Amino acid sequence: YLDNILIFSKIIDKHRKYIKAVLDTLYTYKLSVNKEKSKFYIRKTVFLRYKISLGQIRIEPLKVKAIKN
Incomplete structure (x- = not known):
């Protein structure tokens, strides 16, 4: 059983x-x-709570807010 597969x-x-x-x-x-x-063939996604787009990997804003508080 696999839950997620990400191909880049x-x-x-x-x-x-x-x-x-x-x-x-x-x-x-x-x-x-x-x-x-x-x-398939998407340019951006959220994967394991990270926002991934071409040339960028960012932490989701809600996760950042939780860390700051």
Whole structure:
């Protein structure tokens, strides 16, 4: 059982190859992906409470507020 998989690359052709490799590996080990929960080719996301975008990784504002208080 896997909960989250994050694939990052700067070049779209490499990204396609990485996605295919991950999906092929999951298939080999009889693991599946929930299409409704999957997001492909996005430029920003929140992952493990970090805001990730091209060239940036930031802590979520609520987490920063909790640390400051």
